[in-house]
Amino acid sequence: MSIPIPTIKRFPSYLRILNQAKEMGKTYISATNLAEELGLNPIQVRKDISSTGIEGKPKIGFDIEELTQYITHVLGWDNTTDALIVGAGNLGSAIARYDGFASYGLKIVAIFDKAAEKIGTTVGSFTVKSMESLNRFIAENRIAIAVITVPAAQAQAVCDLLVKCGIRGIWNFAPKDLKVPESVVVQRTDLATSFAVLSVKLGKKLAEIDDLDSDEDMI
Amino acid sequence: MSIPIPTIKRFPSYLRILNQAKEMGKTYISATNLAEELGLNPIQVRKDISSTGIEGKPKIGFDIEELTQYITHVLGWDNTTDALIVGAGNLGSAIARYDGFASYGLKIVAIFDKAAEKIGTTVGSFTVKSMESLNRFIAENRIAIAVITVPAAQAQAVCDLLVKCGIRGIWNFAPKDLKVPESVVVQRTDLATSFAVLSVKLGKKLAEIDDLDSDEDMI
DNA sequence: CCCTAATCGATAAAATTTTACCCTTTAAAG
DNA sequence: CTTTAAAGGGTAAAATTTTATCGATTAGGG
Numbered sequence: 106m107s108i109p110i111p112t113i114k115r116f117p118s119y120l121r122i123l124n125q126a127k128e129m130g131k132t133y134i135s136a137t138n139l140a141e142e143l144g145l146n147p148i149q150v151r152k153d154i155s156s157t158g159i160e161g162k163p164k165i166g167f168d169i170e171e172l173t174q175y176i177t178h179v180l181g182w183d184n185t186t187d188a189l190i191v192g193a194g195n196l197g198s199a200i201a202r203y204d205g206f207a208s209y210g211l212k213i214v215a216i217f218d219k220a221a222e223k224i225g226t227t228v229g230s231f232t233v234k235s236m237e238s239l240n241r242f243i244a245e246n247r248i249a250i251a252v253i254t255v256p257a258a259q260a261q262a263v264c265d266l267l268v269k270c271g272i273r274g275i276w277n278f279a280p281k282d283l284k285v286p287e288s289v290v291v292q293r294t295d296l297a298t299s300f301a302v303l304s305v306k307l308g309k310k311l312a313e314i315d316d317l318d319s320d321e322d323m324i
Numbered sequence: 325m326s327i328p329i330p331t332i333k334r335f336p337s338y339l340r341i342l343n344q345a346k347e348m349g350k351t352y353i354s355a356t357n358l359a360e361e362l363g364l365n366p367i368q369v370r371k372d373i374s375s376t377g378i379e380g381k382p383k384i385g386f387d388i389e390e391l392t393q394y395i396t397h398v399l400g401w402d403n404t405t406d407a408l409i410v411g412a413g414n415l416g417s418a419i420a421r422y423d424g425f426a427s428y429g430l431k432i433v434a435i436f437d438k439a440a441e442k443i444g445t446t447v448g449s450f451t452v453k454s455m456e457s458l459n460r461f462i463a464e465n466r467i468a469i470a471v472i473t474v475p476a477a478q479a480q481a482v483c484d485l486l487v488k489c490g491i492r493g494i495w496n497f498a499p500k501d502l503k504v505p506e507s508v509v510v511q512r513t514d515l516a517t518s519f520a521v522l523s524v525k526l527g528k529k530l531a532e533i534d535d536l537d538s539d540e541d542m543i
Numbered sequence: 544c545c546c547t548a549a550t551c552g553a554t555a556a557a558a559t560t561t562t563a564c565c566c567t568t569t570a571a572a573g
Numbered sequence: 574c575t576t577t578a579a580a581g582g583g584t585a586a587a588a589t590t591t592t593a594t595c596g597a598t599t600a601g602g603g
């Protein structure tokens with residue numbers, strides 16, 4: 106009944122293609138079509154979609170509007186959640202300025218930092234707030250999600266503080282594996298992990314080419 | 325023989341813990357210990373490590389130095405690869421300024437943008453270069469990896485250009501699924517994907533709590 | 544109105560990944 | 574020197590995820 110994580114990870118890509126198709130004036134899209142756009146297996150796309158319960162029409166495909174709404178709903182992106190950022194460094198600032206989160210139902214409402222010289226400065230449309238004001242801000246604005254963009258060394262301390270303030274979901278950009286109580290959810294977005302996969306795939310690919318080269322030599 | 329992708333994704337975390345342990349003066353670390361730090365199953369950690377061929381000592385664990393070296397090597401992080409960034413917006417600038425890539429064997433050597441007003445400006449320690457100079461730069465410096473941080477609408481065009489210039493690995497931060505020839509590797513780092521998982525997990529967690537609450541009510 | 548081909552949907556097979564089990568090794572304590 | 578318990582390692586089972594197969598449906602052309 107619950108949707109597999111790999112499927113959930115593909116959902117945002119589906120949404121992108123669905124929006125594209127919609128902009129092009131289409132009303133229906135087939136799994137085959139979606140798969141082509143994303144370099145996936147059509148059967149897999151159908152399976153993913155079937156987990157939403159939505160049915161398609163043979164020879165036509167799926168109703169774009171219906172599918173979009175359903176996926177958006179499953180992801181919980183249909184009603185906006187307020188979030189704050191802790192860490193006004195390069196990455197934190199970049200995220201604060203990024204305006205694409207709206208379509209994920211995420212609204213950044215404040216950014217915090219502990220460095221005295223940063224407090225009061227402007228980052229995008231925000232004024233950097235002090236860590237002392239964090240607790241009160243979370244309580245008064247009923248913030249459930251926090252984005253951590255502090256250096257690894259401070260990440261756990263910041264995390265502990267956030268949990269104590271009642272934060273329930275943490276999006277962690279620090280290269281550090283945070284420990285949290287059972288009731289809190291952490292998702293780490295790690296550049297290293299992503300790059301690791303690229304490194305290995307590239308290494309393999311380059312080795313393949315070498316193999317081909319030597320194969321050719323042998324002919 | 326080839327190492328599973330999920331294992332590769334865990335390797336960077338292992339490296340982090342290994343470095344921590346090393347800094348604390350340890351020489352050996354057990355799979356149990358690693359697993360605890362990362363919230364993983366010890367058996368899984370052993371399995372991951374076994375794919376490197378490294379053997380541990382019962383009652384002691386694995387040689388931290390040996391393991392570090394091996395994982396670093398498998399990831400190809402032991403010799404530095406030069407890379408360039410295309411797109412000097414918020415994210416591109418943040419990445420250009422980030423100094424943590426050195427430990428991934430990645431060295432950003434230049435940043436490019438097509439906006440005339442950005443060319444010549446300074447981003448971190450780089451001067452933004454024009455797209456016209458891209459081809460020559462790649463050829464002269466034998467660049468194999470490029471980081472794409474342009475808006476989604478331009479990503480495919482930039483990608484095509486990079487491929488034509490001989491780039492073999494692309495790290496794509498644009499929310500767009502790029503089409504490339506067989507010989508090129510693309511890895512997408514997508515904030516949306518990461519956030520999708522957080523959203524769903526958090527939603528589920530909050531629902532669980534609700535369930536518990538209502539269960540309690542029934543007692 | 545009938546055929547054709549594209550597509551869906553359900554079930555099952557295959558592949559991959561995680562976890563369990565059990566035996567061996569060995570540091571450390573007694 | 575012996576016992577104990579904390580690992581490691583190999584094999585196999587379980588779980589998850591992906592892919593294949595095949596029949597059913599239906600838009601569109603003839």
